[in-house]
Amino acid sequence: MQISGAQMVIEALIAEGVDTVFGYPGGAIMNVYDEIYKQDNFQHILTRHEQAAVHAAEGYSKVSGKVGVALITSGPGFTNAVTGLADAYMDSIPLVVISGQVPMSLIGTDAFQEIDAVGISRSCTKHNYLVTQASDLPRILKEAFYIAASGRPGPVHVDIPKDVTAEIAEFDYSAEIDLETYKPHTKGNPRQIKKAMEAIAKAKRPVFYLGGGIINANAADEVRELVHKTGIPAVETFMARGVLSHDDDLLIGMLGMHGSYASNMAMSETDLVIGLGARFDDRVTGKLSEFAKNAGVIHVDIDPASISKLVNADYPIVGDVKNVAKEMLELSSQINSAKYKSWRETVANFAELHPLTYHEDTDRIKPQWVVERVGQLLGAGANISTDVGQHQMWTAQFYPFSRPRQFISSGGLGTMGFGFPAAMGVKAAAPDKVSINFTGDGSILMNCQELMTAVEKKLPVINIILNNNYLGMVRQWQTLFYDKRHSETDLSVQPDFVKLAEAFGGIGYRVTTKEEFDAALKDAVEKNIVAFIDVVVERLENVMPMVPAGGSLFNMMLLEKKETK
Amino acid sequence: MIEASERRVISVIVVNESSVLSRITDLFSARGYNITSLTVAPIPESKYSRLTIVTSGSVRVIEQITKQLHKLIPVLRVYEHADLVEKEMAMIKFPVSENITDINTLCEAYNGKIVNVGENVIIAMVADEPKRVENFLSIIKRYNPKEIVRSGAVALER
Ligand SMILES: Cc1ncc(C[n+]2csc(CCOP(=O)(O)OP(=O)(O)O)c2C)c(N)n1
Numbered sequence: 001m002q003i004s005g006a007q008m009v010i011e012a013l014i015a016e017g018v019d020t021v022f023g024y025p026g027g028a029i030m031n032v033y034d035e036i037y038k039q040d041n042f043q044h045i046l047t048r049h050e051q052a053a054v055h056a057a058e059g060y061s062k063v064s065g066k067v068g069v070a071l072i073t074s075g076p077g078f079t080n081a082v083t084g085l086a087d088a089y090m091d092s093i094p095l096v097v098i099s100g101q102v103p104m105s106l107i108g109t110d111a112f113q114e115i116d117a118v119g120i121s122r123s124c125t126k127h128n129y130l131v132t133q134a135s136d137l138p139r140i141l142k143e144a145f146y147i148a149a150s151g152r153p154g155p156v157h158v159d160i161p162k163d164v165t166a167e168i169a170e171f172d173y174s175a176e177i178d179l180e181t182y183k184p185h186t187k188g189n190p191r192q193i194k195k196a197m198e199a200i201a202k203a204k205r206p207v208f209y210l211g212g213g214i215i216n217a218n219a220a221d222e223v224r225e226l227v228h229k230t231g232i233p234a235v236e237t238f239m240a241r242g243v244l245s246h247d248d249d250l251l252i253g254m255l256g257m258h259g260s261y262a263s264n265m266a267m268s269e270t271d272l273v274i275g276l277g278a279r280f281d282d283r284v285t286g287k288l289s290e291f292a293k294n295a296g297v298i299h300v301d302i303d304p305a306s307i308s309k310l311v312n313a314d315y316p317i318v319g320d321v322k323n324v325a326k327e328m329l330e331l332s333s334q335i336n337s338a339k340y341k342s343w344r345e346t347v348a349n350f351a352e353l354h355p356l357t358y359h360e361d362t363d364r365i366k367p368q369w370v371v372e373r374v375g376q377l378l379g380a381g382a383n384i385s386t387d388v389g390q391h392q393m394w395t396a397q398f399y400p401f402s403r404p405r406q407f408i409s410s411g412g413l414g415t416m417g418f419g420f421p422a423a424m425g426v427k428a429a430a431p432d433k434v435s436i437n438f439t440g441d442g443s444i445l446m447n448c449q450e451l452m453t454a455v456e457k458k459l460p461v462i463n464i465i466l467n468n469n470y471l472g473m474v475r476q477w478q479t480l481f482y483d484k485r486h487s488e489t490d491l492s493v494q495p496d497f498v499k500l501a502e503a504f505g506g507i508g509y510r511v512t513t514k515e516e517f518d519a520a521l522k523d524a525v526e527k528n529i530v531a532f533i534d535v536v537v538e539r540l541e542n543v544m545p546m547v548p549a550g551g552s553l554f555n556m557m558l559l560e561k562k563e564t565k
Numbered sequence: 566m567i568e569a570s571e572r573r574v575i576s577v578i579v580v581n582e583s584s585v586l587s588r589i590t591d592l593f594s595a596r597g598y599n600i601t602s603l604t605v606a607p608i609p610e611s612k613y614s615r616l617t618i619v620t621s622g623s624v625r626v627i628e629q630i631t632k633q634l635h636k637l638i639p640v641l642r643v644y645e646h647a648d649l650v651e652k653e654m655a656m657i658k659f660p661v662s663e664n665i666t667d668i669n670t671l672c673e674a675y676n677g678k679i680v681n682v683g684e685n686v687i688i689a690m691v692a693d694e695p696k697r698v699e700n701f702l703s704i705i706k707r708y709n710p711k712e713i714v715r716s717g718a719v720a721l722e723r
Contacts, residue, residue, distance in 0.1 A: 122588060123595050127638045130583070147638060181580055181641045305632035308625075 005134035006031035006165040009098060012141035014041045015173045018069050020060060020428050021045070022053040026073025027113060028100025031165035033071075045428060045457050048449040050077050052421035054084020055447070058093045059425030062408045063383060065218060067148050068095045068425065074102055075113030078159075079120070083415060085155050086124035090412025091239065092216055094153035096144045097125075103163040104132060117159045126154030134167035139175065146177045151184030152303040153216055184302065188319030188327060196274075196298045196315040197331040203272035203296070205343045206232045209255070212239025212411065213277020213301060219322035220404040223276060224248075226325050231337025233347050235263040237278050239411045242401035252347055253356065256284040257547050258393040261354035264545075264553035266347050267292050273311075275299040277321040280310045281412070290552035300324045354545065354558055356397055365514060367391060367466040367537040371398040373514070374436060374464065377521060382434040383426045385409065385461075387419035387443030390472040393543045395438045417446030423461040424454055434525055437463045441491050442471045444532075451504035454530035462524045462531045465497060468539045476542045480557070501532040508532045568623030572601070574646045574720045575631060577616040580639040581607060588637050589616060598622060598630050602653075602695075602717030613641060617719045619695070648723045653695040654716040655702065656680075659687045663708040675701040686711065 003011065009032050013021065022045045025033040036044050047053040050072045057068030068088075072081050078099045088095045102111040118130045127147050129140045137160070144156040200206055214223050220243045227234050227250050235255040236243055244251040253260035255267055264286075267273070273292045277300065278284070285291040288310060299306075299313035300321050307316045317324055358368040371394050374382070384399055385408040386392040392409055401407050408426055410418040419437040427435035444465055454461050466472075471489040478486050498508030507529055509520035517535060524531035544559040579585045586605060593600050601619040608615050620630060627645060634643045659668060661684070668689055669679050675698070677691030691701055695718050702713060 118584065119587070122584075122591050179638070182638050303636070305629065305636055309629060 001171050002168050003171050004031065004165065005131075005137050005160060005167050005169070006035045008134065008137045008171050009141070009160070009165070010035045010039055010041075011171055012138065012173060013069065016067070016145050018042050018067075021069045021071055022047055022056040022060070022425065023071030024050050024053055024073065024077060026077045026100065028074035028102055028162045029071060029077070029165075030100070031162065032098070032100070044071075045424075045453065047421060047453045049447060050080035051083050051417065052447050052450050052453070054081050054088065054095065054097060055415075055418050055421035056425035056428070057095050057097070058084065058088050058091075059385060059408050059422030060429045061093050061095060061425075062422075063405050063426045064429040065405065067145055068093065070095065070097045072097065073100045073113070074117065075115050078115055078117045082120060082124065085121055085157060087410050087413040087415045087418060088155040089124045089126065091212070091410065092153050093155065094148040095155040096141075096148050096158065097155060098158045098160065100165070101130070101159045101161040104161045105163070107161065118157065121157040124155075125157045128157040129159065131158060131160045131164050134164050134169035137164070137169070138171055138173050142173060142175070142177055143179065147182065151182075185304070185318050186302070186320040186323055188300065188317040188324035190327065192315060192317045193324060193327050194331065196317060197328060197334060199272060199296055199298065199315060200230065200232070200274065201334050205270050205346075206272040206274055206340070207252075207266050207270040208232055208234035209237070209267070209273050209275040209278050210234055210240040210243050211237045211276060211278020213279075213321055214240055214243050215404045217277060217302070217320050217322045219277070219320075219325050222322055222325035222329060226329050226332065229329065229332045229337070230335045231340050231344070232274070233266060233340075233344055235259070235266060237281070237284055238396050238409070240278070241396055241407040242404045245402040246400040247402075252351065254396055255553070256281075257286070257549070258397065258543050258545070260351070260356045260397075261545055261556055261558065262347055262350035264547065264556060265350045268552075268554040269346070270295045273297045275301075276325065277301060279306045282310075285310065286547045286551050286553045290554070357559065358541075358544075359559070362538045364538040365512070365517065365535060367468070367541055368394050368398050369514070370464060370466060370517065370535055370537065371395050371438065373517065374521065375400040377518070378434055378436070378525075380406070382436045383408065383423075383430055385419045385423040385426055385435070385437045387437070387439040387446075388414045388416045388473075389440045389443055390468070390476060390541070390543050391438045391440045391443075391466040393473075394466070397543075416443040419443060420447050420450050420461060420463055423463075424450060424457075424459040427459040427461055435459070435461045437461055439463050439465050440472060441465055441467045441469060441494060444497075445495070448500065451501060451506050451530060455505040460528045460530050462521070462533065465532060465534045466537050467494075467497075467534050468537050468541065469494065470539060473543070479540075479542065480546075481548070497532045497534040501530070506530040506532065509534065511535045568625060570621050570623055571627070572619065572621045573627050574649060574651060574718060575618045575620060575634070576644040576646065576720060577618065577634055577640060578608070578613050578642040579616065580641065581612050581614050582639055585614070585639045586616075588639065589634065592633055592637065593620075596629070596633065598626065602715070604717040604719050617717070619718050644722065646720055646722055649720045650723055651694055651718050651720040652692055653698045653718045654690060654692040655698050656688060656690045656714050657702075657705060657710045658712040659689065659708050659710055661685050661687055663687065668705070668708055671701070671705060
């Protein structure tokens with residue numbers, strides 16, 4: 001059929017099964033918005049900032065496992081969206097972000113709202129396109145969805161000049177994708193897998209090192225089975241929270257900079273690291289030369305470039321972790337789980353020696369308590385997003401995650417302002433679950449305009465502000481490494497968060513006691529509208545334990561023992 | 566730990582499409598890899614182009630370069646050459662007052678010749694292995710070259 005470029009965008013989205021698009025209109029994308037007005041196949045959620053549109057699409061994608069879609073205009077619309085693209089790129093989140101561009105005839109003339117969008121997005125997308133004629137659109141859009149979701153997932157950006165959205169051409173979406181230069185390798189090499197299993201069978205103190213790639217690959221079931229069959233204890237990265245349930249006996253905990261003592265010690269003492277969908281991030285490994293120093297390394301990853309990038313892999317396996325885990329399961333009978341009994345005990349001893357905990361020694365509420373409390377009250381019934389800072393780490397440490405895709409956070413880029421819009425996307429994808437965003441008094445101001453979106457579109461996100469009157473995480477580093485020179489991190493001057501929420505038509509609570517917190521959370525869940533729960537917490541609390549940047553995992557700063565009288 | 570850095574030649578076959586070259590060079594700059602020279606031209610009777618990149622780095626860096634290049638969507642193949650024939654061309658402008666016979670003889674030794682003689686300048690060209698081109702350029706210094714242009718290397722696996 002002969003239709004306009006703008007209509008093609010709509011038709012492609014429908015063909016891809018998209019049910020929700022996040023976006024913000026403007027001159028260059030107006031033809032597409034005109035077609036959005038005319039259709040009712042999918043909903044459009046108007047955020048109040050383009051960055052938020054992309055973060056919302058990320059949250060949507062992370063919870064649903066589908067490709068998230070955002071629609072934005074040229075120039076400032078696009079530059080606002082760049083942070084979202086970069087965030088999705090770092091965390092391998094499949095997105096298709098479509099932007100308007102000035103007409104072809106004006107490209108290169110410094111036209112009104114012109115920016116070299118594909119030039120800018122090149123370094124923070126998996127791939128991008130500038131569409132120069134409408135007849136290319138069906139192929140490009142189809143490729144964009146395919147590339148975003150396949151292999152190591154990531155954001156794909158499609159920039160469409162305004163005249164291309166007006167141009168009429170043939171639309172046929174049925175052609176098969178045939179990209180001779182892009183063929184992700186999804187099946188692991190059987191010989192390598194066999195060798196890896198033999199290495200596991202020989203190892204005395206192996207550890208599973210589970211990464212976010214497991215969640216991307218929907219491989220949590222297979223991995224869980226593999227862990228249980230082999231009886232080998234496992235650590236999770238920040239991005240892998242929820243692969244194993246918090247109460248799983250074989251879960252040692254999170255590793256890395258703010259990981260548990262037991263996890264980091266297990267990694268230091270192990271003789272075989274079994275890395276699945278994890279990329280040996282510097283926040284995980286600490287000092288590289290000391291990381292798992294005496295261990296062999298099995299590394300399963302869909303991205304060949306991730307393997308041996310930082311830590312040399314003795315058993316590199318390129319493939320989809322779901323496929324590889326299945327094959328490993330088939331060979332798992334050669335592994336005798338009883339063999340690792342004493343190793344499991346050693347690990348348990350580490351945990352007993354320095355459990356993940358905090359002291360309740362002040363009048364003010366401890367932030368960790370808030371996280372734990374929400375866990376007790378809502379548990380698996382909530383999806384949990386966060387912003388970036390101490391609250392983010394406490395959430396990763398203390399929330400009882402019980403399933404993959406329950407925890408949504410900006411890992412690779414560490415983007416303040418991510419949490420609230422992402423939580424809206426989460427709510428749009430999973431309306432039956434409570435959508436909580438743990439945030440800080442600093443982070444929440446970076447996208448608080450989204451109160452308006454949440455009110456209008458009835459996306460009742462509950463934002464729990466762990467309010468310490470500080471840019472807490474930076475303050476913590478200043479305390480520990482800059483001799484307490486708290487340069488520009490004091491946030492004593494604050495808005496009235498209750499009134500702020502109310503001004504947009506949401507609901508606000510100011511909480512200073514535990515009883516008030518319980519009541520506020522209960523009320524917010526019942527009222528089911530967007531809420532700010534502003535919790536006054538202990539100001540000077542630090543996230544502990546901690547591996548100082550560049551330090552060795554086995555050299556953690558630990559929570560000081562509570563003085564006993 | 567300082568890893569030994571080595572000169573390496575990498576060939577990349579890419580789909581001929583707009584901005585593919587900037588994808589490649591952006592990758593190098595974004596990841597802090599270094600490009601010594603880069604040549605590119607279409608492969609006859611195909612929709613591909615071939616890039617020859619001379620770079621340097623440790624084994625680990627070179628491995629990352631090839632893997633990251635391969636990740637780019639329009640990249641069809643990446644060869645890191647072990648056994649190759651490599652050539653580079655250079656053109657040199659000399660004042661016409663220099664000894665033209667000497668220059669010509671020297672050029673011939675480096676697979677080249679004088680290609681143009683004008684009122685004020687002589688232009689010579691050589692095409693040889695990059696190392697030999699390097700040699701040549703240092704030898705001809707005494708003939709007061711006014712301008713030198715090098716093409717960058719092209720390479721084929723033996
Ligand atoms: C956009 C952005 N700017 C700056 C930073 C650096 N940064 C990391 S954590 C942090 C403090 C966050 O403060 P707050 O949101 O109040 O959370 P808290 O650490 O107090 O829990 C800052 C400024 C960042 N991660 N993102």
